[in-house]
Amino acid sequence: MELYQEEILSKYSKNRLRLLQDEKNKLINNYYSLYDVDSEKNPALKVLIADIRAMCGGHSFSIEELCSGDEVEPKRVVDGLRYFIELICYKHRAENSHCRRFVSAIVSHVSNGDDYTAYSMYTVLASATTGLRHSINAPSILGANGGRPKNRHRDEAEHYAKLKWEQIPGASISVVSTAVKFHLENQYTDAPKLPTIKNWLKKIKPS
Incomplete structure (x- = not known):
């Protein structure tokens, strides 16, 4: 520049x-x-x-x-x-x-x-x-005003994580969260932090 x-x-x-x-x-x-x-x-x-x-x-x-x-x-x-x-x-x-x-x-x-x-x-x-x-x-x-808004990237993050778990069954939350973070950072300038993504994925990780 x-x-x-x-x-x-x-x-x-x-x-x-x-x-x-x-x-x-x-x-x-x-x-x-x-x-x-x-x-x-x-x-x-x-x-x-x-x-x-x-x-x-x-x-x-x-x-x-x-x-x-x-x-x-x-x-x-x-x-x-x-x-x-x-x-x-x-x-x-x-x-x-x-x-x-x-x-x-x-x-x-x-x-x-x-x-x-x-x-x-x-x-x-x-x-x-x-x-x-x-x-x-x-x-x-x-x-x-006191509400708890949903992050605009959450749906996409969860969707991408599910795809990753389909590709790599048994992958840890850390591995998938890192992949999700990399994906979002390539698309947006306000991508969520890794701890936030991990917290989201804990609720949808396949058992």
């Missing part, structure tokens, strides 16, 4: 992400504004696109170059962009290959000078992930 990229990323504090979220909510609350890509009406989005352009450092990239995982030159610039893409996916609580590819396309369009398409695609991303964000944040709200 280049130094100038680190300086840009350092601006993305909780307050900055909250500003982007507020702008996203304004877009969604106004149906027609979803089709309005006038950057002057969406200052946070304008800054985001400008930051992406700066992160590209004057280089152009294809979607495949950004999301393939292959080594692409200039390596430090691409590494910084890939980190930035992960950050945006995390902000939208959609850390999966589909979101990564979509955000990679936004970055690619900016790197190739097509800001209009990038603006349009980001409004679609904002709209598509709103329901997901609310469903993920709802347990946190319930937890704050």
Whole structure:
């Protein structure tokens, strides 16, 4: 990652992400504004696109170059962009290959000078992930009110563990928990800790 990229990323504090979220909510609350890509009406989005352009450092990239995982030159610039893409996916609580590819396309369009398409695609991303964000944040709200929310990764963790036990009958909880942890960490940036996974699996381990 280049130094100038680190300086840009350092601006993305909780307050900055909250500003982007507020702008996203304004877009969604106004149906027609979803089709309005006038950057002057969406200052946070304008800054985001400008930051992406700066992160590209004057280089152009294809979607495949950004999301393939292959080594692409200039390596430090691409590494910084890939980190930035992960950050945006995390902000939208959609850390999966589909979101990564979509955000990679936004970055690619900016790197190739097509800001209009990038603006349009980001409004679609904002709209598509709103329901997901609310469903993920709802347990946190319930937890704050005294509830005991279910971790959003638990179902997937238990499903993957059952598959592992089918493949390796008699495997210990420690072995399967480690495999589950590795699987989730490859998919998400907020994967649960190993002790948490072990606690889940104790309740479903085959006897």
